[in-house]
Amino acid sequence: MTTIDRLPPHSLEAEEAILGSLLIDPDAIFDVSIFLRPEAFYSAQNQTVFEAILALSDRREPLDLITLTEELRRQEQLEKVGGEAYIISLINAVPTAINAVSYGRVVEAASLRRKLIGAASTIANLAYDEAEDVNIVIDRSEQALFSISEQRTTRDLVPVKQIAREYLERIEQLHERGDDIIGVPTGFTDLDRLLGGLNKSDLLILAARPGMGKTALQTGIALTAATRYGKRVAMFNLEMSGEQLVQRMIATETRIDSQRLRRGQLHEHEWPIFMEAIGRLSETRIFIDDTPSITSNQLRTKCRRLYAEHGLDLIVIDYLQLMQAERSTNNRVQEISEISRALKGLARELDVPVLAAAQLSRAVEQRADKRPLLS
Incomplete structure:
Protein backbone atom coordinates (compact mmCIF):
# COMPACT_ATOMS: atom_id res chain seq x y z
CA MET A 1 0.00 0.00 0.00
CA THR A 153 2.43 23.54 25.30
CA THR A 154 -0.05 23.43 28.18
CA ARG A 155 0.36 23.61 31.93
CA ASP A 156 -1.81 21.86 34.49
CA LEU A 157 -2.86 23.25 37.85
CA VAL A 158 -0.19 22.41 40.43
CA PRO A 159 -0.78 22.16 44.21
CA VAL A 160 0.77 25.11 46.04
CA LYS A 161 2.47 22.55 48.31
CA GLN A 162 4.63 21.38 45.40
CA ILE A 163 5.53 24.93 44.31
CA ALA A 164 6.32 25.92 47.91
CA ARG A 165 8.61 22.89 48.31
CA GLU A 166 10.53 23.77 45.12
CA TYR A 167 10.74 27.41 46.23
CA LEU A 168 12.13 26.35 49.62
CA GLU A 169 14.85 24.27 47.94
CA ARG A 170 15.83 27.24 45.77
CA ILE A 171 15.99 29.63 48.75
CA GLU A 172 18.13 27.15 50.71
CA GLN A 173 20.55 26.88 47.79
CA LEU A 174 20.79 30.67 47.51
CA HIS A 175 21.32 30.99 51.26
CA GLU A 176 24.15 28.45 51.21
CA ARG A 177 25.76 30.24 48.27
CA GLY A 178 25.56 33.59 50.06
CA ASP A 179 25.38 35.60 46.83
CA ASP A 180 23.20 38.64 46.13
CA ILE A 181 23.01 37.78 42.42
CA ILE A 182 20.43 35.10 41.67
CA GLY A 183 20.17 35.63 37.91
CA VAL A 184 22.50 36.42 35.02
CA PRO A 185 24.92 39.16 36.21
CA THR A 186 24.90 42.41 34.23
CA GLY A 187 28.34 43.58 35.34
CA PHE A 188 26.86 46.75 36.83
CA THR A 189 27.15 46.45 40.61
CA ASP A 190 24.29 48.76 41.57
CA LEU A 191 21.96 47.27 38.95
CA ASP A 192 22.80 43.72 40.05
CA ARG A 193 22.21 44.69 43.68
CA LEU A 194 18.83 46.16 42.73
CA LEU A 195 17.65 43.36 40.43
CA GLY A 196 19.67 40.42 41.67
CA GLY A 197 20.81 39.94 38.08
CA LEU A 198 18.58 39.19 35.10
CA ASN A 199 16.18 36.57 36.41
CA LYS A 200 14.85 33.50 34.63
CA SER A 201 11.48 33.81 32.84
CA ASP A 202 11.62 37.63 32.96
CA LEU A 203 11.07 39.92 29.99
CA LEU A 204 13.08 43.08 30.65
CA ILE A 205 12.58 46.15 28.48
CA LEU A 206 15.54 48.52 28.16
CA ALA A 207 13.80 51.70 27.01
CA ALA A 208 15.44 54.97 26.00
CA ARG A 209 15.38 57.67 23.35
CA PRO A 210 17.43 57.14 20.16
CA GLY A 211 21.15 57.65 20.58
CA MET A 212 21.20 57.17 24.36
CA GLY A 213 23.36 54.02 24.33
CA LYS A 214 20.87 51.14 24.47
CA THR A 215 22.91 48.95 22.12
CA ALA A 216 26.15 49.72 23.97
CA LEU A 217 24.56 48.81 27.30
CA GLN A 218 23.05 45.59 25.95
CA THR A 219 26.34 44.63 24.32
CA GLY A 220 28.18 45.26 27.58
CA ILE A 221 25.74 43.09 29.53
CA ALA A 222 25.98 40.28 26.96
CA LEU A 223 29.79 40.44 26.97
CA THR A 224 29.99 40.38 30.76
CA ALA A 225 27.61 37.43 30.98
CA ALA A 226 29.54 35.46 28.35
CA THR A 227 33.18 36.35 29.10
CA ARG A 228 33.16 36.67 32.88
CA TYR A 229 30.47 34.16 33.82
CA GLY A 230 30.50 31.73 30.89
CA LYS A 231 26.83 32.26 30.06
CA ARG A 232 25.31 31.21 26.73
CA VAL A 233 23.86 34.29 25.05
CA ALA A 234 21.71 34.68 21.93
CA MET A 235 21.88 38.17 20.43
CA PHE A 236 19.31 39.26 17.85
CA ASN A 237 20.39 42.53 16.28
CA LEU A 238 17.90 43.91 13.78
CA GLU A 239 19.67 47.24 13.31
CA MET A 240 23.23 46.27 12.40
CA SER A 241 25.12 43.33 10.91
CA GLY A 242 26.87 40.66 12.92
CA GLU A 243 30.26 42.08 11.91
CA GLN A 244 29.29 45.55 13.13
CA LEU A 245 28.20 44.09 16.45
CA VAL A 246 31.46 42.17 16.83
CA GLN A 247 33.33 45.41 16.06
CA ARG A 248 31.47 47.08 18.93
CA MET A 249 32.41 44.22 21.23
CA ILE A 250 36.08 44.44 20.26
CA ALA A 251 36.03 48.22 20.76
CA THR A 252 34.51 47.72 24.21
CA GLU A 253 37.08 45.09 25.15
CA THR A 254 40.17 46.86 23.77
CA ARG A 255 39.22 50.54 24.23
CA ILE A 256 40.38 51.07 20.65
CA ASP A 257 38.47 53.79 18.80
CA SER A 258 35.68 52.11 16.82
CA GLN A 259 36.18 54.40 13.82
CA ARG A 260 39.82 53.35 13.52
CA LEU A 261 38.79 49.72 13.95
CA ARG A 262 36.29 50.09 11.12
CA ARG A 263 39.04 51.41 8.82
CA GLY A 264 41.65 48.93 10.05
CA GLN A 265 43.92 51.75 11.28
CA LEU A 266 45.51 50.11 14.30
CA HIS A 267 48.75 51.29 15.89
CA GLU A 268 51.56 48.77 16.22
CA HIS A 269 51.14 48.40 19.99
CA GLU A 270 47.37 47.81 19.55
CA TRP A 271 47.70 44.65 17.46
CA PRO A 272 48.50 42.31 20.37
CA ILE A 273 45.58 43.78 22.35
CA PHE A 274 43.32 43.39 19.33
CA MET A 275 44.35 39.77 18.68
CA GLU A 276 43.93 38.87 22.35
CA ALA A 277 40.40 40.33 22.33
CA ILE A 278 39.53 38.41 19.15
CA GLY A 279 40.74 35.18 20.75
CA ARG A 280 38.87 35.85 23.98
CA LEU A 281 35.65 36.68 22.11
CA SER A 282 35.99 33.57 19.95
CA GLU A 283 35.99 31.41 23.07
CA THR A 284 32.68 32.79 24.34
CA ARG A 285 29.31 31.18 23.78
CA ILE A 286 27.67 34.18 22.13
CA PHE A 287 25.43 33.45 19.14
CA ILE A 288 24.49 36.35 16.85
CA ASP A 289 21.54 36.62 14.46
CA ASP A 290 21.26 39.77 12.35
CA THR A 291 18.06 38.89 10.46
CA PRO A 292 16.22 42.17 9.76
CA SER A 293 12.47 42.33 10.49
CA ILE A 294 12.48 38.95 12.21
CA THR A 295 9.11 37.73 13.52
CA SER A 296 8.49 36.44 17.04
CA ASN A 297 7.82 32.94 15.67
CA GLN A 298 11.10 32.91 13.74
CA LEU A 299 12.97 34.16 16.78
CA ARG A 300 11.33 31.54 18.99
CA THR A 301 12.18 28.71 16.57
CA LYS A 302 15.84 29.78 16.48
CA CYS A 303 16.02 30.05 20.27
CA ARG A 304 14.40 26.66 20.71
CA ARG A 305 16.96 25.09 18.39
CA LEU A 306 19.86 26.83 20.13
CA TYR A 307 18.48 25.80 23.53
CA ALA A 308 18.30 22.16 22.41
CA GLU A 309 21.76 22.11 20.81
CA HIS A 310 23.87 24.28 23.13
CA GLY A 311 21.73 25.43 26.05
CA LEU A 312 20.77 29.07 26.61
CA ASP A 313 21.06 31.51 29.53
CA LEU A 314 20.16 34.92 28.06
CA ILE A 315 18.38 36.34 25.00
CA VAL A 316 19.16 39.91 23.89
CA ILE A 317 17.07 41.73 21.27
CA ASP A 318 17.93 45.09 19.68
CA TYR A 319 15.37 46.38 19.22
CA LEU A 320 11.67 45.66 19.79
CA GLN A 321 10.08 48.01 17.23
CA LEU A 322 12.14 46.54 14.36
CA MET A 323 10.53 43.14 14.84
CA GLN A 324 7.80 42.22 12.39
CA ALA A 325 4.34 41.11 13.50
CA GLU A 326 3.05 37.69 12.46
CA ARG A 327 -0.06 39.36 11.07
CA SER A 328 0.22 42.90 9.74
CA THR A 329 -2.43 45.32 10.97
CA ASN A 330 -2.95 49.06 10.81
CA ASN A 331 -2.35 49.30 14.55
CA ARG A 332 1.39 49.20 15.29
CA VAL A 333 0.82 49.54 19.04
CA GLN A 334 -1.27 46.37 18.96
CA GLU A 335 1.43 44.59 16.94
CA ILE A 336 4.11 45.59 19.47
CA SER A 337 1.87 44.33 22.28
CA GLU A 338 1.53 40.95 20.54
CA ILE A 339 5.30 40.77 19.98
CA SER A 340 5.90 41.59 23.66
CA ARG A 341 3.49 38.86 24.76
CA ALA A 342 5.26 36.38 22.48
CA LEU A 343 8.66 37.31 23.96
CA LYS A 344 7.31 36.93 27.49
CA GLY A 345 5.96 33.52 26.51
CA LEU A 346 9.39 32.59 25.14
CA ALA A 347 11.09 33.69 28.38
CA ARG A 348 8.73 31.47 30.37
CA GLU A 349 8.95 28.52 28.01
CA LEU A 350 12.77 28.38 27.96
CA ASP A 351 13.08 29.72 31.52
CA VAL A 352 15.65 32.35 30.53
CA PRO A 353 15.68 36.16 30.80
CA VAL A 354 14.89 38.12 27.64
CA LEU A 355 16.43 41.60 27.46
CA ALA A 356 14.79 43.68 24.73
CA ALA A 357 15.63 47.27 23.85
CA ALA A 358 12.77 49.63 22.99
CA GLN A 359 12.87 53.01 21.30
CA LEU A 360 11.18 55.92 23.05
CA SER A 361 9.82 58.92 21.20
CA ARG A 362 11.85 62.13 20.98
CA ALA A 363 8.57 64.04 21.07
CA VAL A 364 8.76 64.02 24.87
CA GLU A 365 10.80 67.22 24.63
CA GLN A 366 7.91 69.03 22.96
CA ARG A 367 5.27 67.79 25.43
CA ALA A 368 4.27 69.23 28.77
CA ASP A 369 3.91 65.68 30.11
CA LYS A 370 7.46 64.32 30.08
CA ARG A 371 6.50 60.70 30.68
CA PRO A 372 8.11 58.57 27.94
CA LEU A 373 6.10 56.90 25.18
CA LEU A 374 7.05 54.23 22.65
CA SER A 375 8.20 55.76 19.36
Whole structure:
Protein backbone atom coordinates (compact mmCIF):
# COMPACT_ATOMS: atom_id res chain seq x y z
CA MET A 1 0.00 0.00 0.00
CA THR A 2 1.46 3.40 -0.95
CA THR A 3 1.44 6.49 1.25
CA ILE A 4 -1.33 7.96 -0.91
CA ASP A 5 -3.52 4.87 -0.31
CA ARG A 6 -3.12 4.97 3.47
CA LEU A 7 -5.87 6.27 5.72
CA PRO A 8 -4.78 9.16 7.96
CA PRO A 9 -3.96 8.10 11.55
CA HIS A 10 -7.10 7.83 13.68
CA SER A 11 -8.86 5.64 16.22
CA LEU A 12 -12.63 5.55 15.97
CA GLU A 13 -12.68 3.23 18.99
CA ALA A 14 -10.88 5.83 21.14
CA GLU A 15 -13.15 8.61 19.84
CA GLU A 16 -16.26 6.64 20.75
CA ALA A 17 -14.72 5.63 24.09
CA ILE A 18 -13.98 9.21 25.14
CA LEU A 19 -17.49 10.37 24.20
CA GLY A 20 -19.02 7.43 26.08
CA SER A 21 -16.82 8.17 29.10
CA LEU A 22 -18.03 11.77 29.19
CA LEU A 23 -21.64 10.62 29.12
CA ILE A 24 -20.96 8.25 32.03
CA ASP A 25 -18.93 10.80 34.02
CA PRO A 26 -19.67 14.39 32.88
CA ASP A 27 -17.07 15.80 35.31
CA ALA A 28 -14.33 14.20 33.20
CA ILE A 29 -14.83 17.04 30.71
CA PHE A 30 -12.76 19.31 32.99
CA ASP A 31 -9.71 17.05 32.61
CA VAL A 32 -10.23 16.32 28.93
CA SER A 33 -11.09 19.79 27.60
CA ILE A 34 -7.71 21.12 28.79
CA PHE A 35 -5.96 19.39 25.89
CA LEU A 36 -8.61 17.98 23.54
CA ARG A 37 -10.25 20.12 20.85
CA PRO A 38 -13.18 19.23 18.54
CA GLU A 39 -10.95 19.32 15.46
CA ALA A 40 -8.88 16.48 16.96
CA PHE A 41 -11.67 14.03 16.08
CA TYR A 42 -11.24 12.26 12.75
CA SER A 43 -14.94 11.44 12.45
CA ALA A 44 -17.10 14.47 11.67
CA GLN A 45 -19.91 12.63 13.44
CA ASN A 46 -17.89 12.34 16.67
CA GLN A 47 -16.62 15.90 16.35
CA THR A 48 -20.20 17.18 16.24
CA VAL A 49 -21.11 15.18 19.35
CA PHE A 50 -18.06 16.50 21.23
CA GLU A 51 -18.92 20.09 20.25
CA ALA A 52 -22.41 19.58 21.66
CA ILE A 53 -20.93 18.23 24.91
CA LEU A 54 -18.68 21.30 25.16
CA ALA A 55 -21.66 23.58 24.50
CA LEU A 56 -23.56 22.03 27.42
CA SER A 57 -20.49 22.29 29.64
CA ASP A 58 -19.95 25.95 28.72
CA ARG A 59 -23.54 26.71 29.73
CA ARG A 60 -23.08 24.64 32.91
CA GLU A 61 -25.98 22.43 32.00
CA PRO A 62 -26.14 18.74 32.99
CA LEU A 63 -24.87 16.15 30.52
CA ASP A 64 -26.73 12.91 29.95
CA LEU A 65 -28.48 11.02 27.17
CA ILE A 66 -31.52 13.29 27.19
CA THR A 67 -29.75 16.68 27.38
CA LEU A 68 -27.19 15.73 24.73
CA THR A 69 -29.91 14.45 22.41
CA GLU A 70 -31.87 17.67 22.84
CA GLU A 71 -28.76 19.81 22.26
CA LEU A 72 -28.03 17.99 19.00
CA ARG A 73 -31.66 18.31 17.98
CA ARG A 74 -31.57 22.04 18.74
CA GLN A 75 -28.49 22.35 16.50
CA GLU A 76 -30.29 20.30 13.83
CA GLN A 77 -27.48 17.74 13.99
CA LEU A 78 -29.16 14.77 15.71
CA GLU A 79 -30.06 12.83 12.58
CA LYS A 80 -26.70 13.65 10.96
CA VAL A 81 -24.80 11.96 13.80
CA GLY A 82 -27.00 8.85 13.71
CA GLY A 83 -29.86 9.77 16.01
CA GLU A 84 -30.47 8.77 19.60
CA ALA A 85 -29.41 5.21 18.81
CA TYR A 86 -25.83 6.38 18.16
CA ILE A 87 -25.69 8.26 21.47
CA ILE A 88 -26.86 5.13 23.29
CA SER A 89 -24.19 3.09 21.49
CA LEU A 90 -21.54 5.50 22.79
CA ILE A 91 -22.63 4.89 26.38
CA ASN A 92 -22.47 1.13 25.77
CA ALA A 93 -18.99 1.41 24.20
CA VAL A 94 -17.24 1.65 27.59
CA PRO A 95 -18.01 0.06 30.96
CA THR A 96 -16.44 2.87 33.00
CA ALA A 97 -15.12 6.42 32.61
CA ILE A 98 -11.91 5.80 34.57
CA ASN A 99 -9.76 5.90 31.42
CA ALA A 100 -11.33 9.04 29.93
CA VAL A 101 -8.08 11.03 29.86
CA SER A 102 -6.18 8.11 28.30
CA TYR A 103 -8.80 7.80 25.55
CA GLY A 104 -8.54 11.55 24.95
CA ARG A 105 -4.74 11.33 24.66
CA VAL A 106 -5.08 8.63 21.99
CA VAL A 107 -7.41 10.88 20.00
CA GLU A 108 -5.04 13.85 20.45
CA ALA A 109 -1.99 11.82 19.37
CA ALA A 110 -3.72 10.66 16.19
CA SER A 111 -4.73 14.26 15.46
CA LEU A 112 -1.13 15.45 15.88
CA ARG A 113 0.06 12.74 13.50
CA ARG A 114 -2.46 13.90 10.89
CA LYS A 115 -1.25 17.47 11.34
CA LEU A 116 2.36 16.35 10.93
CA ILE A 117 1.42 14.60 7.69
CA GLY A 118 -0.27 17.81 6.52
CA ALA A 119 2.78 19.86 7.50
CA ALA A 120 5.05 17.41 5.66
CA SER A 121 2.91 17.80 2.55
CA THR A 122 3.07 21.59 2.87
CA ILE A 123 6.86 21.46 3.28
CA ALA A 124 7.19 19.19 0.24
CA ASN A 125 5.14 21.59 -1.89
CA LEU A 126 7.25 24.52 -0.68
CA ALA A 127 10.45 22.64 -1.51
CA TYR A 128 9.24 21.84 -5.04
CA ASP A 129 8.52 25.53 -5.68
CA GLU A 130 11.88 26.54 -7.17
CA ALA A 131 10.69 30.11 -7.67
CA GLU A 132 10.65 30.61 -3.89
CA ASP A 133 13.82 31.62 -2.05
CA VAL A 134 15.21 28.62 -0.15
CA ASN A 135 15.60 30.61 3.09
CA ILE A 136 11.92 31.55 2.97
CA VAL A 137 11.08 27.89 2.36
CA ILE A 138 13.08 26.91 5.46
CA ASP A 139 11.40 29.59 7.60
CA ARG A 140 7.92 28.58 6.48
CA SER A 141 8.73 24.92 7.01
CA GLU A 142 9.85 25.62 10.56
CA GLN A 143 6.70 27.63 11.18
CA ALA A 144 4.55 24.76 9.90
CA LEU A 145 6.12 22.40 12.44
CA PHE A 146 6.27 25.01 15.19
CA SER A 147 2.53 25.70 14.94
CA ILE A 148 1.92 22.03 15.76
CA SER A 149 4.37 21.82 18.66
CA GLU A 150 3.04 25.10 20.08
CA GLN A 151 -0.43 23.56 20.47
CA ARG A 152 0.98 20.97 22.86
CA THR A 153 2.43 23.54 25.30
CA THR A 154 -0.05 23.43 28.18
CA ARG A 155 0.36 23.61 31.93
CA ASP A 156 -1.81 21.86 34.49
CA LEU A 157 -2.86 23.25 37.85
CA VAL A 158 -0.19 22.41 40.43
CA PRO A 159 -0.78 22.16 44.21
CA VAL A 160 0.77 25.11 46.04
CA LYS A 161 2.47 22.55 48.31
CA GLN A 162 4.63 21.38 45.40
CA ILE A 163 5.53 24.93 44.31
CA ALA A 164 6.32 25.92 47.91
CA ARG A 165 8.61 22.89 48.31
CA GLU A 166 10.53 23.77 45.12
CA TYR A 167 10.74 27.41 46.23
CA LEU A 168 12.13 26.35 49.62
CA GLU A 169 14.85 24.27 47.94
CA ARG A 170 15.83 27.24 45.77
CA ILE A 171 15.99 29.63 48.75
CA GLU A 172 18.13 27.15 50.71
CA GLN A 173 20.55 26.88 47.79
CA LEU A 174 20.79 30.67 47.51
CA HIS A 175 21.32 30.99 51.26
CA GLU A 176 24.15 28.45 51.21
CA ARG A 177 25.76 30.24 48.27
CA GLY A 178 25.56 33.59 50.06
CA ASP A 179 25.38 35.60 46.83
CA ASP A 180 23.20 38.64 46.13
CA ILE A 181 23.01 37.78 42.42
CA ILE A 182 20.43 35.10 41.67
CA GLY A 183 20.17 35.63 37.91
CA VAL A 184 22.50 36.42 35.02
CA PRO A 185 24.92 39.16 36.21
CA THR A 186 24.90 42.41 34.23
CA GLY A 187 28.34 43.58 35.34
CA PHE A 188 26.86 46.75 36.83
CA THR A 189 27.15 46.45 40.61
CA ASP A 190 24.29 48.76 41.57
CA LEU A 191 21.96 47.27 38.95
CA ASP A 192 22.80 43.72 40.05
CA ARG A 193 22.21 44.69 43.68
CA LEU A 194 18.83 46.16 42.73
CA LEU A 195 17.65 43.36 40.43
CA GLY A 196 19.67 40.42 41.67
CA GLY A 197 20.81 39.94 38.08
CA LEU A 198 18.58 39.19 35.10
CA ASN A 199 16.18 36.57 36.41
CA LYS A 200 14.85 33.50 34.63
CA SER A 201 11.48 33.81 32.84
CA ASP A 202 11.62 37.63 32.96
CA LEU A 203 11.07 39.92 29.99
CA LEU A 204 13.08 43.08 30.65
CA ILE A 205 12.58 46.15 28.48
CA LEU A 206 15.54 48.52 28.16
CA ALA A 207 13.80 51.70 27.01
CA ALA A 208 15.44 54.97 26.00
CA ARG A 209 15.38 57.67 23.35
CA PRO A 210 17.43 57.14 20.16
CA GLY A 211 21.15 57.65 20.58
CA MET A 212 21.20 57.17 24.36
CA GLY A 213 23.36 54.02 24.33
CA LYS A 214 20.87 51.14 24.47
CA THR A 215 22.91 48.95 22.12
CA ALA A 216 26.15 49.72 23.97
CA LEU A 217 24.56 48.81 27.30
CA GLN A 218 23.05 45.59 25.95
CA THR A 219 26.34 44.63 24.32
CA GLY A 220 28.18 45.26 27.58
CA ILE A 221 25.74 43.09 29.53
CA ALA A 222 25.98 40.28 26.96
CA LEU A 223 29.79 40.44 26.97
CA THR A 224 29.99 40.38 30.76
CA ALA A 225 27.61 37.43 30.98
CA ALA A 226 29.54 35.46 28.35
CA THR A 227 33.18 36.35 29.10
CA ARG A 228 33.16 36.67 32.88
CA TYR A 229 30.47 34.16 33.82
CA GLY A 230 30.50 31.73 30.89
CA LYS A 231 26.83 32.26 30.06
CA ARG A 232 25.31 31.21 26.73
CA VAL A 233 23.86 34.29 25.05
CA ALA A 234 21.71 34.68 21.93
CA MET A 235 21.88 38.17 20.43
CA PHE A 236 19.31 39.26 17.85
CA ASN A 237 20.39 42.53 16.28
CA LEU A 238 17.90 43.91 13.78
CA GLU A 239 19.67 47.24 13.31
CA MET A 240 23.23 46.27 12.40
CA SER A 241 25.12 43.33 10.91
CA GLY A 242 26.87 40.66 12.92
CA GLU A 243 30.26 42.08 11.91
CA GLN A 244 29.29 45.55 13.13
CA LEU A 245 28.20 44.09 16.45
CA VAL A 246 31.46 42.17 16.83
CA GLN A 247 33.33 45.41 16.06
CA ARG A 248 31.47 47.08 18.93
CA MET A 249 32.41 44.22 21.23
CA ILE A 250 36.08 44.44 20.26
CA ALA A 251 36.03 48.22 20.76
CA THR A 252 34.51 47.72 24.21
CA GLU A 253 37.08 45.09 25.15
CA THR A 254 40.17 46.86 23.77
CA ARG A 255 39.22 50.54 24.23
CA ILE A 256 40.38 51.07 20.65
CA ASP A 257 38.47 53.79 18.80
CA SER A 258 35.68 52.11 16.82
CA GLN A 259 36.18 54.40 13.82
CA ARG A 260 39.82 53.35 13.52
CA LEU A 261 38.79 49.72 13.95
CA ARG A 262 36.29 50.09 11.12
CA ARG A 263 39.04 51.41 8.82
CA GLY A 264 41.65 48.93 10.05
CA GLN A 265 43.92 51.75 11.28
CA LEU A 266 45.51 50.11 14.30
CA HIS A 267 48.75 51.29 15.89
CA GLU A 268 51.56 48.77 16.22
CA HIS A 269 51.14 48.40 19.99
CA GLU A 270 47.37 47.81 19.55
CA TRP A 271 47.70 44.65 17.46
CA PRO A 272 48.50 42.31 20.37
CA ILE A 273 45.58 43.78 22.35
CA PHE A 274 43.32 43.39 19.33
CA MET A 275 44.35 39.77 18.68
CA GLU A 276 43.93 38.87 22.35
CA ALA A 277 40.40 40.33 22.33
CA ILE A 278 39.53 38.41 19.15
CA GLY A 279 40.74 35.18 20.75
CA ARG A 280 38.87 35.85 23.98
CA LEU A 281 35.65 36.68 22.11
CA SER A 282 35.99 33.57 19.95
CA GLU A 283 35.99 31.41 23.07
CA THR A 284 32.68 32.79 24.34
CA ARG A 285 29.31 31.18 23.78
CA ILE A 286 27.67 34.18 22.13
CA PHE A 287 25.43 33.45 19.14
CA ILE A 288 24.49 36.35 16.85
CA ASP A 289 21.54 36.62 14.46
CA ASP A 290 21.26 39.77 12.35
CA THR A 291 18.06 38.89 10.46
CA PRO A 292 16.22 42.17 9.76
CA SER A 293 12.47 42.33 10.49
CA ILE A 294 12.48 38.95 12.21
CA THR A 295 9.11 37.73 13.52
CA SER A 296 8.49 36.44 17.04
CA ASN A 297 7.82 32.94 15.67
CA GLN A 298 11.10 32.91 13.74
CA LEU A 299 12.97 34.16 16.78
CA ARG A 300 11.33 31.54 18.99
CA THR A 301 12.18 28.71 16.57
CA LYS A 302 15.84 29.78 16.48
CA CYS A 303 16.02 30.05 20.27
CA ARG A 304 14.40 26.66 20.71
CA ARG A 305 16.96 25.09 18.39
CA LEU A 306 19.86 26.83 20.13
CA TYR A 307 18.48 25.80 23.53
CA ALA A 308 18.30 22.16 22.41
CA GLU A 309 21.76 22.11 20.81
CA HIS A 310 23.87 24.28 23.13
CA GLY A 311 21.73 25.43 26.05
CA LEU A 312 20.77 29.07 26.61
CA ASP A 313 21.06 31.51 29.53
CA LEU A 314 20.16 34.92 28.06
CA ILE A 315 18.38 36.34 25.00
CA VAL A 316 19.16 39.91 23.89
CA ILE A 317 17.07 41.73 21.27
CA ASP A 318 17.93 45.09 19.68
CA TYR A 319 15.37 46.38 19.22
CA LEU A 320 11.67 45.66 19.79
CA GLN A 321 10.08 48.01 17.23
CA LEU A 322 12.14 46.54 14.36
CA MET A 323 10.53 43.14 14.84
CA GLN A 324 7.80 42.22 12.39
CA ALA A 325 4.34 41.11 13.50
CA GLU A 326 3.05 37.69 12.46
CA ARG A 327 -0.06 39.36 11.07
CA SER A 328 0.22 42.90 9.74
CA THR A 329 -2.43 45.32 10.97
CA ASN A 330 -2.95 49.06 10.81
CA ASN A 331 -2.35 49.30 14.55
CA ARG A 332 1.39 49.20 15.29
CA VAL A 333 0.82 49.54 19.04
CA GLN A 334 -1.27 46.37 18.96
CA GLU A 335 1.43 44.59 16.94
CA ILE A 336 4.11 45.59 19.47
CA SER A 337 1.87 44.33 22.28
CA GLU A 338 1.53 40.95 20.54
CA ILE A 339 5.30 40.77 19.98
CA SER A 340 5.90 41.59 23.66
CA ARG A 341 3.49 38.86 24.76
CA ALA A 342 5.26 36.38 22.48
CA LEU A 343 8.66 37.31 23.96
CA LYS A 344 7.31 36.93 27.49
CA GLY A 345 5.96 33.52 26.51
CA LEU A 346 9.39 32.59 25.14
CA ALA A 347 11.09 33.69 28.38
CA ARG A 348 8.73 31.47 30.37
CA GLU A 349 8.95 28.52 28.01
CA LEU A 350 12.77 28.38 27.96
CA ASP A 351 13.08 29.72 31.52
CA VAL A 352 15.65 32.35 30.53
CA PRO A 353 15.68 36.16 30.80
CA VAL A 354 14.89 38.12 27.64
CA LEU A 355 16.43 41.60 27.46
CA ALA A 356 14.79 43.68 24.73
CA ALA A 357 15.63 47.27 23.85
CA ALA A 358 12.77 49.63 22.99
CA GLN A 359 12.87 53.01 21.30
CA LEU A 360 11.18 55.92 23.05
CA SER A 361 9.82 58.92 21.20
CA ARG A 362 11.85 62.13 20.98
CA ALA A 363 8.57 64.04 21.07
CA VAL A 364 8.76 64.02 24.87
CA GLU A 365 10.80 67.22 24.63
CA GLN A 366 7.91 69.03 22.96
CA ARG A 367 5.27 67.79 25.43
CA ALA A 368 4.27 69.23 28.77
CA ASP A 369 3.91 65.68 30.11
CA LYS A 370 7.46 64.32 30.08
CA ARG A 371 6.50 60.70 30.68
CA PRO A 372 8.11 58.57 27.94
CA LEU A 373 6.10 56.90 25.18
CA LEU A 374 7.05 54.23 22.65
CA SER A 375 8.20 55.76 19.36
